[in-house]
Amino acid sequence: ESxxxxxVDPLSEAxxxxxxxxxxxxxxxxSTVVLLPVCRAEENDVLEAPWKRRSEGEFGVVAxxxxxxxxxTLPGWGPVLGLGEGGVVVAYSDARALPWKANRSYREEAIxxxxxxxxxxxxxxxxxxxxxGENGGGLRVVRGVVLKELGVKESLxxxxxxxxxxxxxxxxxxxxxxx
Amino acid sequence: ESxxxxxVDPLSEAxxxxxxxxxxxxxxxxSTVVLLPVCRAEENDVLEAPWKRRSEGEFGVVAxxxxxxxxxTLPGWGPVLGLGEGGVVVAYSDARALPWKANRSYREEAIxxxxxxxxxxxxxxxxxxxxxGENGGGLRVVRGVVLKELGVKESLxxxxxxxxxxxxxxxxxxxxxxx
Numbered sequence: 001e002s003x004x005x006x007x008v009d010p011l012s013e014a015x016x017x018x019x020x021x022x023x024x025x026x027x028x029x030x031s032t033v034v035l036l037p038v039c040r041a042e043e044n045d046v047l048e049a050p051w052k053r054r055s056e057g058e059f060g061v062v063a064x065x066x067x068x069x070x071x072x073t074l075p076g077w078g079p080v081l082g083l084g085e086g087g088v089v090v091a092y093s094d095a096r097a098l099p100w101k102a103n104r105s106y107r108e109e110a111i112x113x114x115x116x117x118x119x120x121x122x123x124x125x126x127x128x129x130x131x132x133g134e135n136g137g138g139l140r141v142v143r144g145v146v147l148k149e150l151g152v153k154e155s156l157x158x159x160x161x162x163x164x165x166x167x168x169x170x171x172x173x174x175x176x177x178x179x
Numbered sequence: 180e181s182x183x184x185x186x187v188d189p190l191s192e193a194x195x196x197x198x199x200x201x202x203x204x205x206x207x208x209x210s211t212v213v214l215l216p217v218c219r220a221e222e223n224d225v226l227e228a229p230w231k232r233r234s235e236g237e238f239g240v241v242a243x244x245x246x247x248x249x250x251x252t253l254p255g256w257g258p259v260l261g262l263g264e265g266g267v268v269v270a271y272s273d274a275r276a277l278p279w280k281a282n283r284s285y286r287e288e289a290i291x292x293x294x295x296x297x298x299x300x301x302x303x304x305x306x307x308x309x310x311x312g313e314n315g316g317g318l319r320v321v322r323g324v325v326l327k328e329l330g331v332k333e334s335l336x337x338x339x340x341x342x343x344x345x346x347x348x349x350x351x352x353x354x355x356x357x358x
Contacts, residue, residue, distance in 0.1 A: 059251055073239065
């Protein structure tokens with residue numbers, strides 16, 4: 001059975017976007033957490049999600065410029081802390097949406113893609129970028145080199161981090177295979 | 180100088196609502212976190228804040244029934260985990276808003292009041308309840324016995340937890356004084 005991920009991945013070079021697996025019970029290795037608006041991959045509302053967010057007071061209350069219904073709390077990983085107003089998360093129910101080499105370990109795994117809408121220019125060949133889906137519906141993640149070949153210069157945002165879900169410890173081998 | 184807190188506190192009995200102080204980094208280290216909508220004490224939008232919230236998938240993405248601009252991530256403390264759809268947080272910039280015995284240690288401290296809008300009946304004398312402010316503006320926290328004396332049978336929600344901000348370790352004595 002050939003997977004979609006294999007088809008959209010003509011490259012052998014590694015994509016230089018950090019991939020982390022959330023640990024059970026971890027909301028961080030750092031001492032901070034970050035609250036980000038979440039978009040669903042099947043919708044195309046990544047630019048509608050709130051931009052300005054300020055932290056109010058000592059409890060880390062996040063006040064967004066406008067209401068939004070979907071949010072996630074992530075550990076304060078470096079790439080997440082480095083985000084400005086353009087920070088957004090896209091939730092994929094299936095990691096095959098990513099242009100990665102396919103293997104069984106991630107096929108049926110949900111994934112979060114953390115992107116920066118402030119950096120929309122397609123710059124790096126080995127970067128990953130959010131772009132609208134085929135018929136304007138949904139959100140795809142595509143390699144910079146592929147977009148360049150297509151003459152696409154602007155994306156919806158550059159991917160800064162891919163987050164995999166927590167899972168049982170007895171599944172270590174598959175993890176290494178994937179990364 | 181007599182404080183407002185002293186004036187509204189005719190009782191000597193302790194209020195049986197748990198009070199916790201958030202520790203630095205505690206949210207990040209918690210094995211579970213809870214995302215709750217936040218209302219500001221000076222507004223009166225506690226019933227407008229989203230009710231239905233479901234957790235989507237393995238990343239703890241929270242999807243609310245409607246958009247809301249202000250949110251806070253709290254550690255999964257018992258009273259917080261026990262909240263259903265009625266869970267809401269009210270942010271006070273000054274703890275003197277609470278009917279506590281006044282002392283210097285908390286006067287100028289911000290505070291979060293976690294309330295359950297599903298339990299609006301004024302039941303316990305020593306409970307704390309959210310009620311609209313004097314001219315319908317803002318949100319006050321009032322003891323059950325005071326509301327009963329006034330004939331008020333329904334509140335906006337019962338207070339299940341009061342959260343104090345993290346602070347430096349060299350401030351321990353004042354903390355004990357307050358609790």
